[in-house]
Amino acid sequence: MAFILTFLGKGGTGRTTIAIAAAKKFANLGQRVLLVGQDPTPAFGLLLGTFPRADPTEVEPNLKAVQLQSTLLLERSWDEVKKLEAEYLRSPTLKNVYGQELGILPGMDSALALNAIREYDASGEYDVIIYDGSGDQATLRMLGMPEILSWYFRRFRQIFTESDLGKAISPFIQPVTSAILNVTWTPDDFANKPTQQTSQMLEQGKTAVADPNRVAAYLVTTGDTAALATAKYFWGSAQQVNLTVGGVLLNQIPATDTLAADFAPLTVSALPQLSQVADWQPLMDALPDFKQAMQAPKAITIDVANRQVSLFLPGFDKKQVKLTQYGPEVTIEAGDQRRNIWLPPQLSGQAVKGAKFQDQRLIISF
């Protein structure tokens, strides 16, 4: 299992350059590193000094790089879907649709990238995977996908089973499935079988994102007001997907006391400018120990004994955070994200008794 590292910040603050320097640093320390670029433009290759392919290729000792290509990843995923269909369906039909025809819809890039990272991680070939994504809300949506998708499955499976539509379809499931499937399914199988493997994968994804030993993000900013505000915003937003932010990297500005206070309790590191002759060493030397993410505050702490849930939401004030309990779970809205908090059985389904915002935290009592 690899340590997966990514960088968040406004465009143009030097995220890609820092991602490359971090990859080189880990590789120099003897770690087996994979640098994953999401940006399909030539910018990634120009900064790296070589144009990576759509499959991992060594660019220097211990360091492989890959530039994700959604069209290719979709082709491969489609082949997997067709295999799965052929396993279940007596006469597969998707075989008549070719991966090479499929266009890319919004969201596919993120889903395919997350799946690619999962596979690179599972391969056991890497100690560190550095993901150079868009570094903005899209990266957070991607990392939040396992948790949010699990919620959709959980919620809508129940709704479907209890619905008139579900009940009306129920008696037909057996005749239909026995007519077309290699196996016979009961209505229960129908609701569970095809989603079982997916659910397992989503659970693993959720656990990984929540663990700073497995996944961490660092903020990147210049001294520009908009860049600083963006970094702060992503710090809070990252918590909404349970992603640990390990520290702040200041691109070509000194680490003042004001900045340190703004981002406390995180460590703030000042980075030098990359020289034109591409001597990466000074930048590599200035990077912090990324494993310090383990000391950063956790996004969520659940205290069953005191019936309290504490959410770390830095950068937001009380008015920017909304707590609701419409559905069966507690929903937190902040940073244009919604998080449904899965609670342990002792607190699950209980009404919220009170909530206060204190020391960058939303504390909910049950």
Added chain:
Amino acid sequence: MAFILTFLGKGGTGRTTIAIAAAKKFANLGQRVLLVGQDPTPAFGLLLGTFPRADPTEVEPNLKAVQLQSTLLLERSWDEVKKLEAEYLRSPTLKNVYGQELGILPGMDSALALNAIREYDASGEYDVIIYDGSGDQATLRMLGMPEILSWYFRRFRQIFTESDLGKAISPFIQPVTSAILNVTWTPDDFANKPTQQTSQMLEQGKTAVADPNRVAAYLVTTGDTAALATAKYFWGSAQQVNLTVGGVLLNQIPATDTLAADFAPLTVSALPQLSQVADWQPLMDALPDFKQAMQAPKAITIDVANRQVSLFLPGFDKKQVKLTQYGPEVTIEAGDQRRNIWLPPQLSGQAVKGAKFQDQRLIISF
């Protein structure tokens, strides 16, 4: 119907600043302008000088601004879905799921933004809508959505109808639908009814994106090598979604002959630096007439008489463009995008006889 304008380019090249200046310029000319910001961070408001709300609000005469909020847009769309369900379903079940619980998955931001722009356009309240999106591949995926989604519908409806699954389900459609629906559907209705309205909307979207009178993009770049390469890449990529690129805006670099040649036949405009005191006038004055997009090359030209299709693909070379004919349509792959070319009846279903790459164009003969 409004003129919809957006900007493409590497992060940090000044796209948002230019979008604001363009909005102010149109407003000064007496046009009713809506500036739509996709970025959820405070950066948009900081640059604009005021923090826009989640619904259009006037920021100066003739100029309204909105900062899209996906959580809110999803709530509203969910209400629409529930209304539609209530219309068809005898006992609606989705009413038990609240919009306020729904998390945002990758791709939803784009789909919701496109729908919001469609509604703002249809309202008749605006002459110009300026969309300040991520300005990268994600913006292209969003604008490509109507065409690509139509393709998926077209292709998979046929596959489903001809499949064993489709045939096995067919006899059950009438009993199931009559049990749960307010109306009785035949299998044909089942395949067409719920998608009819969507298909119409997608067709309208496709037509709008393809028309430079309705939708146009401008490239933004600084003198940085990576920024220039990115602008060039998006120029070609935009053609893959049938989006017209009207010109190039050079942020704080002079318009040299080399640059003009690089982007020929587009017009290249040099823009001054925005002063710290936020005097927008010099920047507004330096902006080109955005309607010149109508003179820019069209993404696709179909010559039925000569049985030729010409695709404008600047910035790519022959090796970067792939032409295949796996499915029933001709597929073009370039810029990590896939486009299935819908051909007029005279050429549809015919085998490609030849293809050549010449003067930035892929010319296909049938």
